[in-house]
Amino acid sequence: WCHEKMSENGLMSRAKVLTIDTMNPTVKKVEYAVRGPIVQRAVELERELSEGMKKPFVEVIRANIGDAHAMGQQPITFFRQVLALCSYPELLNDSTFPEDAKSRAHRILQSCGGNSMGSYSASQGIDSVRQDVARYIERRDGGVSCDPDDIYLTTGASDGIVTMLKLLMCGEGAARTGVMISIPQYPLYSAALAELGAVQINYYLNEENCWSLDITELQRALDEARLHCNPRALCIINPGNPTGQVQSRECIEDVIRFAAKERLFLMADEVYQDNVYADGCQFHSFKKVLFEMGPEYSNTVELASFHSTSKCYMGECGFRGGYMEIINMDDDVKAQLTKLVSVRLCPPVPGQALMDLVVNPPQPGEPSYDNFIKERTATLSVLAEKAKLTEQVLNTVQGISCNPVQGAMYSFPRITIPKKAIEEALDKGQQPDMFYCMKMLEETGICLVPGSGFGQKEGTYHFRMTILPPTDKLQILLNKVKEFHQKFTQQYS
Amino acid sequence: WCHEKMSENGLMSRAKVLTIDTMNPTVKKVEYAVRGPIVQRAVELERELSEGMKKPFVEVIRANIGDAHAMGQQPITFFRQVLALCSYPELLNDSTFPEDAKSRAHRILQSCGGNSMGSYSASQGIDSVRQDVARYIERRDGGVSCDPDDIYLTTGASDGIVTMLKLLMCGEGAARTGVMISIPQYPLYSAALAELGAVQINYYLNEENCWSLDITELQRALDEARLHCNPRALCIINPGNPTGQVQSRECIEDVIRFAAKERLFLMADEVYQDNVYADGCQFHSFKKVLFEMGPEYSNTVELASFHSTSKCYMGECGFRGGYMEIINMDDDVKAQLTKLVSVRLCPPVPGQALMDLVVNPPQPGEPSYDNFIKERTATLSVLAEKAKLTEQVLNTVQGISCNPVQGAMYSFPRITIPKKAIEEALDKGQQPDMFYCMKMLEETGICLVPGSGFGQKEGTYHFRMTILPPTDKLQILLNKVKEFHQKFTQQYS
Numbered sequence: 001w002c003h004e005k006m007s008e009n010g011l012m013s014r015a016k017v018l019t020i021d022t023m024n025p026t027v028k029k030v031e032y033a034v035r036g037p038i039v040q041r042a043v044e045l046e047r048e049l050s051e052g053m054k055k056p057f058v059e060v061i062r063a064n065i066g067d068a069h070a071m072g073q074q075p076i077t078f079f080r081q082v083l084a085l086c087s088y089p090e091l092l093n094d095s096t097f098p099e100d101a102k103s104r105a106h107r108i109l110q111s112c113g114g115n116s117m118g119s120y121s122a123s124q125g126i127d128s129v130r131q132d133v134a135r136y137i138e139r140r141d142g143g144v145s146c147d148p149d150d151i152y153l154t155t156g157a158s159d160g161i162v163t164m165l166k167l168l169m170c171g172e173g174a175a176r177t178g179v180m181i182s183i184p185q186y187p188l189y190s191a192a193l194a195e196l197g198a199v200q201i202n203y204y205l206n207e208e209n210c211w212s213l214d215i216t217e218l219q220r221a222l223d224e225a226r227l228h229c230n231p232r233a234l235c236i237i238n239p240g241n242p243t244g245q246v247q248s249r250e251c252i253e254d255v256i257r258f259a260a261k262e263r264l265f266l267m268a269d270e271v272y273q274d275n276v277y278a279d280g281c282q283f284h285s286f287k288k289v290l291f292e293m294g295p296e297y298s299n300t301v302e303l304a305s306f307h308s309t310s311k312c313y314m315g316e317c318g319f320r321g322g323y324m325e326i327i328n329m330d331d332d333v334k335a336q337l338t339k340l341v342s343v344r345l346c347p348p349v350p351g352q353a354l355m356d357l358v359v360n361p362p363q364p365g366e367p368s369y370d371n372f373i374k375e376r377t378a379t380l381s382v383l384a385e386k387a388k389l390t391e392q393v394l395n396t397v398q399g400i401s402c403n404p405v406q407g408a409m410y411s412f413p414r415i416t417i418p419k420k421a422i423e424e425a426l427d428k429g430q431q432p433d434m435f436y437c438m439k440m441l442e443e444t445g446i447c448l449v450p451g452s453g454f455g456q457k458e459g460t461y462h463f464r465m466t467i468l469p470p471t472d473k474l475q476i477l478l479n480k481v482k483e484f485h486q487k488f489t490q491q492y493s
Numbered sequence: 494w495c496h497e498k499m500s501e502n503g504l505m506s507r508a509k510v511l512t513i514d515t516m517n518p519t520v521k522k523v524e525y526a527v528r529g530p531i532v533q534r535a536v537e538l539e540r541e542l543s544e545g546m547k548k549p550f551v552e553v554i555r556a557n558i559g560d561a562h563a564m565g566q567q568p569i570t571f572f573r574q575v576l577a578l579c580s581y582p583e584l585l586n587d588s589t590f591p592e593d594a595k596s597r598a599h600r601i602l603q604s605c606g607g608n609s610m611g612s613y614s615a616s617q618g619i620d621s622v623r624q625d626v627a628r629y630i631e632r633r634d635g636g637v638s639c640d641p642d643d644i645y646l647t648t649g650a651s652d653g654i655v656t657m658l659k660l661l662m663c664g665e666g667a668a669r670t671g672v673m674i675s676i677p678q679y680p681l682y683s684a685a686l687a688e689l690g691a692v693q694i695n696y697y698l699n700e701e702n703c704w705s706l707d708i709t710e711l712q713r714a715l716d717e718a719r720l721h722c723n724p725r726a727l728c729i730i731n732p733g734n735p736t737g738q739v740q741s742r743e744c745i746e747d748v749i750r751f752a753a754k755e756r757l758f759l760m761a762d763e764v765y766q767d768n769v770y771a772d773g774c775q776f777h778s779f780k781k782v783l784f785e786m787g788p789e790y791s792n793t794v795e796l797a798s799f800h801s802t803s804k805c806y807m808g809e810c811g812f813r814g815g816y817m818e819i820i821n822m823d824d825d826v827k828a829q830l831t832k833l834v835s836v837r838l839c840p841p842v843p844g845q846a847l848m849d850l851v852v853n854p855p856q857p858g859e860p861s862y863d864n865f866i867k868e869r870t871a872t873l874s875v876l877a878e879k880a881k882l883t884e885q886v887l888n889t890v891q892g893i894s895c896n897p898v899q900g901a902m903y904s905f906p907r908i909t910i911p912k913k914a915i916e917e918a919l920d921k922g923q924q925p926d927m928f929y930c931m932k933m934l935e936e937t938g939i940c941l942v943p944g945s946g947f948g949q950k951e952g953t954y955h956f957r958m959t960i961l962p963p964t965d966k967l968q969i970l971l972n973k974v975k976e977f978h979q980k981f982t983q984q985y986s
Contacts, residue, residue, distance in 0.1 A: 018725070018823060019826065023663060030832060032836045035838075068611075069605075069609035069612040070609070070612040083580040083581065117812070119563040120560045158837055162837075167511065170516060188836060191836040192836070232510055302511060317613045317838070318605070318612050318841065319843065320839075330512050333512065336513070336516060342529075343523060344648075345810070346813075348844060351841060
């Protein structure tokens with residue numbers, strides 16, 4: 001259009017300064033499936049529906065992203081009361097707000113410059129919030145001590161993860177930093193590694209054994225990687241995204257021993273720490289296990305762990321709250337980290353306030369306690385119910401096989417795609433599971449993410465589906481997936 | 494400590510995975526004076542004071558950072574009412590909130606998934622907010638059209654600036670991307686360029702002519718840079734930070750012509766667009782001037798302009814709201830930009846909501862209009878008063894010379910440092926103006942940023958001081974600066 005217009009006006013056509021050929025080549029390599037082409041098409045379909053265009057469905061159901069509130073989950077009343085009080089402190093005089101919400105808001109505002117959430121905080125985060133985070137971690141980990149100086153508040157967990165990866169980048173060619181990530185993985189990792197120009201080292205989770213992590217597979221991946229890069233870090237997501245497994249304590253010990261032996265910086269993505277549903281499963285933090293393994297490990301293994309306000313029972317993604325805890329980091333490096341985060345001034349203060357509430361919720365005896373517990377329990381038990389429902393229904397479909405959703409917010413079932421469909425996809429230059437998901441979107445309005453966006457063993461196909469839609473809608477969605485899969489299989493057989 | 498402890502336990506001392514020698518070398522090069530060593534010392538001093546330690550002052554006054562609320566500026570009531578309503582929608586039933594605040598909150602919530610600020614937004618930002626931003630720009634620029642698709646909401650302006658610089662990185666050695674920045678500059682630019690590994694090309698503002706921008710100096714800087722890198726972008730801050738000048742329309746036209754002729758991508762940092770105080774000065778957006786220069790320019794020159802909720806009359810830094818407008822960007826690059834921002838999911842939603850209120854404030858006839866205008870006017874006229882006061886008092890001091898603070902929130906006076914003081918500083922391995930500011934902090938509790946953190950012509954010394962403290966405190970602060978300077982000069986003469 002621009003070119004045409006210029007010609008019309010008789011002006012010389014001039015190449016842009018910034019073109020696809022002259023832009024940052026590492027940015028071009030970035031991919032992020034959770035918001036990729038399938039979601040763009042979902043947005044288009046929603047627009048077409050709203051313009052009255054006829055479709056074989058009446059609404060698009062977004063099961064592509066872990067966005068609980070968008071799927072109707074209600075926020076925790078206490079959290080929102082405190083945020084409203086902090087936003088508009090005039091409300092501190094309003095007698096309809098409970099006293100504990102007021103005292104919490106008062107405490108947060110006192111930690112803000114000029115008693116306003118509109119002030120910048122310290123770049124590492126508000127002191128009192130970091131103290132509350134430290135106490136939360138101590139309670140969670142059965143008393144293992146936590147120093148508020150080791151806590152950095154972040155803009156969601158993503159921000160902390162990218163910052164830590166950035167610190168680790170070093171070397172060129174065969175000395176380039178390599179980072180081990182699970183396959184399947186959450187594509188923030190592959191995207192960040194691509195952008196930073198690091199080597200992505202894939203270790204495969206064992207689908208046959210409930211997406212478990214196998215040390216021999218870690219060793220294989222590491223040994224191969226050592227031939228062409230310098231592996232420096234090992235990333236773990238527990239509970240797993242997209243795979244929904246919850247790691248056993250033994251497995252975590254093995255991983256820590258492996259990291260110690262192989263001198264790898266450990267990064268533990270623990271944003272789903274409250275999302276554990278399966279009987280016999282329990283969340284163990286890497287920090288706790290590390291410290292219970294004794295000083296040989298707790299004094300040496302470098303660990304960063306990440307948490308967020310976006311998941312668990314809160315689902316407050318839009319506030320972009322989060323923290324990371326840094327264990328055994330070299331003091332000079334920590335000073336560099338503090339300097340680095342100062343360039344962006346500070347994480348959003350409402351997100352910091354929310355993080356504070358998450359780690360310091362109403363206590364027994366406080367007026368909001370009962371309601372808080374009721375709301376939290378209700379949200380988590382509905383999620384547990386939906387995790388089970390998803391697994392059950394998907395496993396009734398021939399050609400779909402789904403591991404138990406032990407935790408997190410996703411199922412990642414394996415799907416059988418007929419040979420003819422694979423061929424048609426490849427003819428179109430599409431991954432077979434992208435072809436499958438795109439077709440499902442067009443025919444049913446259900447928006448899933450193809451397994452290829454997360455990585456999977458060659459020749460296997462999957463999709464990621466959140467368990468977040470309300471139970472009745474989830475039931476409909478699962479039935480539609482079932483019908484679609486049967487029809488698709490028939491069509492291409 | 495760690496090493497000692499290991500020895501005590503008889504464990505083998507083992508080097509860390511991540512050390513200062515093996516961390517990202519570009520991160521080490523990053524510097525950010527606004528939160529540098531002087532601010533760290535200020536924090537220590539505050540702690541020492543609170544612990545009852547005796548100092549020659551009773552409080553630390555932070556004039557180092559443009560953090561209006563921390564200095565006592567009050568938020569706009571309407572903005573905070575709407576944010577409270579959006580945080581806790583139960584309040585929509587509260588009759589004490591004005592109807593226009595409620596309808597604005599209602600509209601924002603309707604644009605959020607599940608009607609909750611806790612949902613992720615589109616990565617580019619909430620549609621309706623981007624539409625409001627576009628209409629705001631059209632009004633501001635006298636009807637020059639603005640497409641909401643060209644608007645990207647950001648996490649403060651810093652986020653947008655770093656993202657744009659990132660896109661521009663390309664090439665190695667003599668083909669490496671170079672970016673022109675003013676000296677003095679806001680150190681976000683130098684920090685981002687260091688981290689990205691780009692070449693920083695300095696062009697000097699003319700202190701003798703009120704920090705004006707001179708095209709011959711741009712040309713000199715560019716021609717020299719072309720010998721060793723590939724200059725691709727030109728960054729302008731208007732109104733200026735740290736220098737407080739407001740660019741004339743003619744100057745902006747010259748810059749645009751220069752960018753067109755030399756094929757440079759223009760980045761206009763316009764976060765102080767409402768902060769114009771001096772008679773005869775007026776804010777002209779680069780967008781408006783570009784479009785009034787006719788299609789030869791408006792169809793070709795690539796421009797990104799940046800705005801934020803942190804400055805102007807709002808001063809809402811903690812919310813990290815902002816937007817950028819992208820003009821004439823290549824479509825493929827724009828698709829890459831959209832993909833890149835999707836990795837971080839979305840800017841904080843409360844910051845997006847606040848940005849919406851800034852671009853769509855109460856209108857005449859609405860219940861909150863009069864109070865909004867009253868509050869905005871009061872804040873801006875107090876700032877204008879303080880800008881004048883700062884300039885006046887500083888210019889009464891022999892050895893300090895201060896250009897008019899035409900806009901923004903800072904004075905950047907030149908200071909004469911006696912030869913003996915320079916020698917003592919250099920002996921200590923300190924920049925002379927760092928030595929000066931550190932001494933002022935220790936003796937008076939006033940926290941300023943040395944000019945060396947922003948860059949300055951060799952052999953000249955400055956400091957940046959915000960005009961944000963309340964008028965009475967600012968008066969005291971200015972007098973203390975005066976006394977300190979006189980004493981310092983005497984001591985080292």
